[in-house]
Amino acid sequence: MIFLGNFTLSYYLTVLLAIVAVIGDYVVVHSNIHVYQAIFDNATHAVIGGLSWCIVYLKNKPENSLSAVLEIAACTVMSSFIDIDHFFAARSFQLKDAISLKNRPPLHCSTFPLSICVLMLLVSYILQSWNLERITLLILTAFLSHHTRDATRRGYWFFPYGSTPPIPYGLYIILTCCIPYLVLYLHDFVNITHKKIVHHSVIQYT
Ligand SMILES: [Zn+2]
Numbered sequence: 307m308i309f310l311g312n313f314t315l316s317y318y319l320t321v322l323l324a325i326v327a328v329i330g331d332y333v334v335v336h337s338n339i340h341v342y343q344a345i346f347d348n349a350t351h352a353v354i355g356g357l358s359w360c361i362v363y364l365k366n367k368p369e370n371s372l373s374a375v376l377e378i379a380a381c382t383v384m385s386s387f388i389d390i391d392h393f394f395a396a397r398s399f400q401l402k403d404a405i406s407l408k409n410r411p412p413l414h415c416s417t418f419p420l421s422i423c424v425l426m427l428l429v430s431y432i433l434q435s436w437n438l439e440r441i442t443l444l445i446l447t448a449f450l451s452h453h454t455r456d457a458t459r460r461g462y463w464f465f466p467y468g469s470t471p472p473i474p475y476g477l478y479i480i481l482t483c484c485i486p487y488l489v490l491y492l493h494d495f496v497n498i499t500h501k502k503i504v505h506h507s508v509i510q511y512t
């Protein structure tokens with residue numbers, strides 16, 4: 307059945323990703339109460355993160371089907387929990403304090419997750435750890451999707467170099483749809499390098 311194929315399902319999920327991003331922002335902008343704005347904003351981050359990993363998962367399925375639920379749930383929760391640093395930075399669990407910070411809180415700095423994920427990918431390659439690579443890409447998906455959505459308002463923050471200008475809305479939608487495929491490219495890149503080494507050693511023995 308062509309309509310149940312992974313490619314077609316991924317295509318539909320990518321379109322859904324764009325729709326969720328647009329509808330989520332529409333609801334946030336048209337909510338007049340701060341609490342509802344915060345809830346819808348965070349829910350949009352969560353759903354975008356979950357859908358993004360869903361696309362990655364469809365293209366790279368582990369054998370154990372339970373991991374589908376766990377991985378997608380983990381990416382959903384992580385994409386949402388990044389905003390918890392607003393409360394820690396404000397040292398308050400009051401929403402008005404969390405949304406009126408003068409500076410951006412630490413989990414919103416793109417330098418740290420990008421550096422850590424590159425390092426973890428390198429370690430996963432050295433150790434040939436498929437699980438570590440998978441966890442790293444899941445973390446990367448959550449942070450990239452969250453930071454890209456926030457970048458429409460305040461740009462990307464690359465400490466110590468500063469922040470980029472806010473990105474245009476259309477670019478945000480395109481980047482959001484591209485993130486799962488970028489992650490898949492990284493997944494393949496690590497695997498391809500690994501295959502090349504295996505292939506090389508086979509050539510040496512023959
Ligand atoms: Zn945020």
